[in-house]
Amino acid sequence: MASDHGSHRSDSTSGSAILAAFIPTFVAAVIYVSIFAAIRNSYRKIYAPRTFLGTVEAKDRTPAERASGSHWFHGFRTLSDKFVLQHNSLDAYLYLRYLRSIIWICFIGCCLTWPILFPINAKGGGRASQLDKISLSNVVKKDYLWAHVSIAWVFFLGIIVYLARERLRLIGIRQAYFVNDEYASRLSARTVLWLNAPREACQPEKMKDYFGNDAEKLWAARDLGDLNGLVAQRNGMAYALERAEMDLIITGAKLQKAQGPATINGQTEAQQTVPAAKRPTKREPPVVGKKFDILDKTRDRITKLNNTIETHRAAPSRNVPDQSAVFVSFNSQPAAHRAYQQISFQSRLPMEDRFLAPRPKEVLWENIAMPVKERLSKASIALVFVVVFTIFFSIPTGIIGTISNAKYLADRISWLSWINNLPPWLLGLLTGLLPPFLVSWLVSYVPKLFRHIAKLSGEPTTSQAELKAQAWYFAFQVVQIFLVTTFSSGAAAVATQIAKDPKSAPSLLAESLPKASNFYLTYFILQGLTKSSDDLLNYSDLFTYLFYEKFWNKTPREHFDTHADMKGTPWASWFPKFTNLFVIAIVYACIAPLVLGFATVGISILYLSYRYNLLYVCQTKVDTKGEAYKRALQQVPTGIYLAELCLIGLMGAQKAPVQATSMTVLLILTAIINLILDRMLKPLEVYLGVDIWQEQEVPLLAEEDGIDPNDESALHGASHARRLGLKKLPDPAPRILSDFFDSIIAQSRNQAKNWLSDPSVARGEDAEPLKAEDLEKAYLAPALTSGMPKLWIPSDKAGTARQEAELNAAAGMPTTTEGAEIDEEGKLHWDHDFEHVPIWKKAQNV
Known part of the structure; x- marks a missing residue:
């Protein structure tokens, strides 16, 4: 059996397979980047919308000294990541911060592991070859394993310390963001949402009884019934009417050109330019039904729908149900934060029942008034679906993972022998490039599915x-991407040998598990080069934009919507992807240290592409206020646990019980430290208490804690001890720990405050306070308040548009012809200046 091990070592994934994956991806990346550089300035709508587009406020636009040549690169190189914090969003800045953290930790890991583990692995006594020679699979001398144990203790505990410090720094950054004037001026900053509140608590006259004297305004969620569907149907018909009127106007313009320059005056003459035979018509049912005039019929249907909507809004069934959701605004941010911390109606439920600072535009109105039982059942069904989906997804992923060991399988399984007849370059692509490419492509659609399921599960906001x-x-x-792929990549190579001799399983897996790291070497190459260049070129968005502009868009509204739309920031796919890459790098840090190097380079390249997109392209559409980064930091220890478990298993398989025991101690210690940190930091991370707010509560707690109310230092320490859950520790531990934590938080908070209040940063005009009518409906479902959308059609010389606008107005449908016109050729021209677009409104500071 031993000779058999050595015989297949020459078939192990080697530098040639890595090169086979690197060359085509590098060539593709160069081509993509070259095309991007060539067309970037010609399609600024796709590649630099943050420099000019009206969707972005003037004060938040990225500077663009010149749009020609490569001048933009100077700005990209000189702008700091702080610019993203000041002009994009807190989440966007923290995302870049996360990528930088991963890069630095991987780089430090290289500096720590390579000088020590590479030579030890190479002289480990095994007969591995090529890249496997510098991995743990080449170590058979038990004493050499102490090097891996020592590195693991230093590296893994170092990551834990960094994570603790970063979570404390994040608390300070989020506190600074919350008290920043621009954020604090929003109505949402001092508003709290409670779910499943009793009906009495949702009554305005009972507001102060339930929420205190600081409560100012209350909005209760009502039963919407079928209102959402009716409003969506009404709006869809309105936009269909716009398209039909567009056809009529174009037809009128072309007929006028054909008839000559005769002037047309009045409604009767305008009707004559478009005979009844040429007006837009439709059959219902299709093909066999009777023809009818689309314009008249649609106007009639919209009028009836408007009446139906108003009747449904006034119906008694729109009242507040027994348990509903309620938004309450307070007279100050501190009051809102205290109410969020202290008031709960469903504290025993295994889910959150209150949410701080929700913005109206992110509320999922169909979910917030959901009964408790329905919310719990939907959440449970969604979780079961995700678990089942994840398990069964293992089948295609496992098959893809085995491809990376196709050469070895071809030598052992007769019906796969044809693989040996493939040219070396094609075999290299098959085993080196194809598996990570297929895995990357296959999983790219999963976040969209999970996001949809999460919305269906009853979550109250986006x-x-x-x-x-x-x-x-x-x-x-x-x-x-880790467990299934690692097992299929590493275990498949020795599956047949395990079948022949089951007793050899531990030693064979100990030898072959590190081989799976070769899959991730090519995976990091693929992600770093192909994904980053693909994100830069973004050809899918470019082609979609060109298709809609050239072939699909017809009305001014459709052209404007396409022009104004910007690429978003899908945190649900961005953060987990890099957290998992980080997990992979951590797991293989001591098993195959070369992975750390590839991770450093690959993620560094990706960081540049994401940095470009957040500076020039993307708009934050889902604002988690730093929560996504906090969760990512909490997920990183998963990689440490997996790494320690793998090392325990590998050392146990190598019959090194002392080293395995040492790793077991490290695993237990890591779990205890992480558990204590989670418990201590949770109050600060959840409630984000700021010192200036907490000081108001300290005297009230002094007597309860047995502290002299006149001892300011003792009061301050006791306040932190209470918030950090340290009261049970013996003195002076609570005071020392709270002071230490507070020093990190305060330093980070002050630094972030300076960034956010930098006098060199351009500031916009102060937001106007909400008008009384806007305040009344700020947190009411749009289905209850939204009016008929204003129709936008282009003006024309034939007068057709003016006639349609008058007919629409008579039917209760406001219509404008400003900012767009149809020329004599029937072509549309519209004013791209947002200030002149009649359907565009500046976002309210809510």
């Missing part, structure tokens, strides 16, 4: 749905 999808997708990534 940000909460995004965070749930983030948790699910991370678990999916770990199971599929």
Whole structure:
């Protein structure tokens, strides 16, 4: 059996397979980047919308000194990541911060592991060859394993310390963001959402009884019934009417050109330019039904729908149900935060029942008034679906993982022998490039599915749905991209030998598990080069934009919507992807240290592409206020646990019980430290208490804690001890720990405050306070308040548009012809200046 081990070592994935994966991906990346550089300035709508587009406020636009040549690269190189914090969002800045953290930890890991483990692995006494020679699979001398144990203790505990410090720094950054004037001026900053509140608590006259004297305004969620569907149907018909009127106007313009320059005046003459035979018509049912005029019929249907909507809004069934959701705004941020911390109606439920600072545009209105039982059942069904989906997804992922060992399988399984007849370059692509490419492509659609399921599961806001999808997708990534792929890549190579001699399983897996790292070497290459260049070129968005502009869009509204739309920031797919890459790098840090190097380079390249996109392209559409980054940091220890478990198993398989015991101690110690940190930091991370707010409560707690109310230092320490859950520790531990934690938080908070209040940063005009009518409906479902959308059609010389606008207005449908016109050729021209677009409104500071 031993000779058989050595015989297949020459077939192990080697530098040639890595090169076979690197060359085509590098060539493709160069081509993509070259095309991007060539067309970037010609398609600024796709590649630099943050420099000019009206969707982005003027004060938040990325500077663009010149749009020609490569001048933009100077700005990209000189702008700091702080610019993203000041002009994009807190989440966007923290995402870049996360990528930088991963890069630095992987780089430090290289500096720590390579000088020590490479030579030890190479002289480990095994007969491995090529890249396997510098991995743990080449170590058979038990004493050499102490080097791996020592490195593991230093590296893994170092990561834990870094994570603890970063979580403390994050608390300070989020506190600074919360008290920043621009954020604090929002109505949402001092508003709290409670789910499943009793009906009495949702009554305005009972507001102060339930929420205190600081409560200012209350909005209760009502039963919407079928209102959402009716409003969506009404709006869809309105936009269909716009398209039909567009056809009529174009027809009128072309007929006028054909008839000559005769002037047309009045409604009767305008009707004559478009005879009844040429007006837009439709059959119902299709093909065999009777023809009818689309314009008249649609106007009639919209009028009836408007009446139906108003009747449904006034119906008694729109009252507040027994248990509903309620939004309450307070007279200050501190009051809102205290109420969020202290008031709960469903504290015993295994789910969150209150949410701080929800913005109206992110509320999922169909979910917030959901009864408790329905919310719990939907959440449970969604979780079961995700678990089952993740398990069964293992089948295609496992098959893909075995491809990386196709050469070895071909030598052992007769019906796969044809693989040996493939040219070396093709075999290299098959085993080196194809598996990671297929895995990357296959899983790219999963976050969209999880995000949809999260919204169906009863989450009250898009940000909460995004965070749930983030948790699910991370678990999916770990199971599929790490566990299943690692097992199928490493175990498949020796599956036949285990079948012949089951007793050899531990030693064979100990030798072959590190081989799976070769899959991730090519995976990091593929992610670093192909994904980053693909994100830069973004050809899918470019082709979609060109298709809609050239072939699909017809009305001014459709052209404007396409022009104004910007690429978003899908945190539920971005964060888990890199957390999992980080997990992979941590797991293989001591098993195959070369992975750390590839991770450093690959993620560094990806960081540059994401940095470009957040500076020039992307708009934050889902704001988690730093929560997504916090969850990512909490997920990183998964990699440490897996790494320690793998090392325990590998050392046990190598019959090194003392080293395995040492790793077991490290595993237990890591779990205890992480558990204590989670418990201590949870109050600060959840409630984000800021010192200036907490000081108001300290005297009230002094007597309860047995502290002299006149001893300010003791009061301050006791306040932190209470918030950190340290009261049970013996003195002076609570005081020392709270002071230490507070020093890190305060330093980070002050630094972030300076960034956010930098006098050199351009500031916009102060937001105007909400008008009384806007305040009344700020947190009411749009289905209850939204009016008929204003129709936008282009003006024309034939007068057809003016006639249609008058007919629409008579039917209760406001219509404008400003900012767009149809020329004599029937072509549309519209004003791209957002200030002149009649259907565009500046976002309210809510």
